[in-house]
Amino acid sequence: MIKNFIQELKWRGMLHDCVPGTEEQLTKEMTIGYIGFDPTADSLGVGNLVQIMTLLHFQRAGHKPIALVGGATGMVGDPSGKSQERNFLSEEVLQHNLNCQKKQLEKFLDFESGVNSAEIVNNYDWFKNFTFLEFIRDVGKHITINYMMAKDSVQKRMDTGMSFTEFSYQLVQGYDFYYLWKHKGVKLQMGGSDQWGNIVTGTELIRRKDSGDAFALTTPLIKKADGTKFGKTEGGNIWLDAKRTSPYQFYQFWLNASDEDSKNYIRIFTLMTQAEIEAMEAEHAKAPNFRILQKALAKDITIRVHSETDYNAAVEASEIFFGKGTIEQLKSVSQRGDFLDILREAGVPSFQIGALDIKNGINIVDFVAEKTKIFSSKGEARKMIQAGGVSINLNKISDVNLIVNNDYLLPNSYILIRKGKKEYSMVNVVG
């Protein structure tokens, strides 16, 4: 049962370009396609999620997806989009990254669906015994320097310089495609639009070496409506690994998407149908303040990347933090034994303070800047308080001389501090 993958990508806004004949190939038969992942970090980020979703849609359309982790290519370094020569990663780091990414990928695809089960391969497996001489004779011979030089990724580096290693990258990646085509019957390589050059080097190699036919398809680079880069916030990258980006932060990232962006995101990052999405958009337009799209988006992705439990904790924490949360609600919910765990799970940083300090009363500035490290200096804390940027137990404070004492303790002996608009910390009383 094969669905039209190309049409699917099109309405989702996930198709940037493809080689002529790709659609015919995909409607004709079950096709094996792959996408490569670069092991630059030990977790994939939301940027990689686009490629993961592409593979998932590919599989759901009835085709067989292969995720390739770049054990070999990661050793070389892709020059695409880079203005400078890359630093090598050590082999242990590379291996570690590879394993972590592999585990993450396994979460998304279906590895037990018969003929079109997903697979994960590592290109190091076919490169490790490939000697340099063999490579330049068997592969290098078929691609001219002129062809390689014409590539955008190479042209951009002509002024600043580029090592032979990075220059060779496209051949190495090109050979991946050839190898998979030859040995696994792979006919399609997909990737971000920045990969176009590398991908067609592969199709070219297949054509010249074996007169074979292979196809290429790319997805557009995702940008936010304001033109800034997708997947980054003030805290840096948004990762799929809960250790790097807590499920709460992850949920918040999607929930904070602008109206404009959420329309694109919901098409790309969820499996909802066109009808479902359009109905939701209509509803959203009626009452944008309910942020129906953002909530649906955040729910869908958080559950898929993390879990239902994580999602519920994230929502609960969000409601207390940003809902019409009053101090009474905060108090009542704090009585629950598991609430502190929810906060912790949400990635709310926690600090400790001695019971005696609180009992005697402590100046708010000392409290947030000295006894705890919520602020890095007293001056900063004072400025922030004066600007109205600090809340204690959901109440905004403005007095820098405020004394914090036992009256401020919530059930289960803690105090909730908000710094700025979205950053919460909890302070636990110990001893």
Place this chain on the structure above:
RNA sequence: GGGGAGAUAGCCAAGUGGCCAAAGGCAACAGACUGUAAAUCUGUCCUCUUCGGAGUUCAUAGGUUCGAAUCCUAUUCUCCCCA
């Protein structure tokens, strides 16, 4: 190898003896408005501060001067042109 231009805060960029902790822009952070959105407006934006100030900066190391981002010397790095 020869000639030229340059290095200023997270980034871009002005400043060519004192009025310089250094214009302006971007980014970031906070506030107001809102919907935890976008846009807009306001404030902060080297570090610390008892908000009076104090300390450390303009590639690096020396020097001239009452006083240096600014002048001199050496060094390192970057870019451009010629061979």
